[in-house]
Amino acid sequence: MGVVLALAYLCGVWRLLRLRLAWPWWRTTLFLTGCGVLVALTGTGLEGYGYRMFSVFMFQQLTLMMAIPPLLILGAPGKLLLKAAPSEGAVAIHSAVLPSSGCAPVLRACCCIRASWSRCS
The missing domain is CATH 1.10.287 (Helix Hairpins)
Incomplete structure (x- = not known):
């Protein structure tokens, strides 16, 4: 490992x-x-x-x-x-870790905010 x-x-x-x-x-x-x-x-x-x-x-x-x-x-x-990661890495990692179905809405919202924030900076 x-x-x-x-x-x-x-x-x-x-x-x-x-x-x-x-x-x-x-x-x-x-x-x-x-x-x-x-x-x-x-x-x-x-x-x-x-x-x-x-x-x-x-x-x-x-x-x-x-x-x-x-x-x-x-x-x-x-x-x-x-x-x-590539420039869209945060979004790609986000979508790989949290697929669209079956995730907690609060956790998904937090990750979406983080992914969009990383694109701004």
């Missing part, structure tokens, strides 16, 4: 570089660090020790809950998605 997230993020950064749009290097570093810690905790031999030793299990849980989320959030993947 961490590898897939890192690859998707790097594709967005690569697109911004091709469009000659600035993206802070520290955001990329934080996000990739979060993905690396996620892979290290869940994809290495440390996972097996978590089943045998409670202290290792608690280290894994606390790291997964307290260290990785801030790293991923500070990487701002949502902002990267909106900047790297």
Whole structure:
């Protein structure tokens, strides 16, 4: 999962570089660090020790809950998605996430307002 997230993020950064749009290097570093810690905790031999030793299990849980989320959030993947998407990206993302039928009207209205606001700026 961490590898897939890192690859998707790097594709967005690569697109911004091709469009000659600035993206802070520290955001990329934080996000990739979060993905690396996620892979290290869940994809290495440390996972097996978590089943045998409670202290290792608690280290894994606390790291997964307290260290990785801030790293991923500070990487701002949502902002990267909106900047790297085509000019109608906010509307396309909106229509893909919230199809016209079966959505809560308030949530749909909020997303429509956000999508139209991003086109104005």
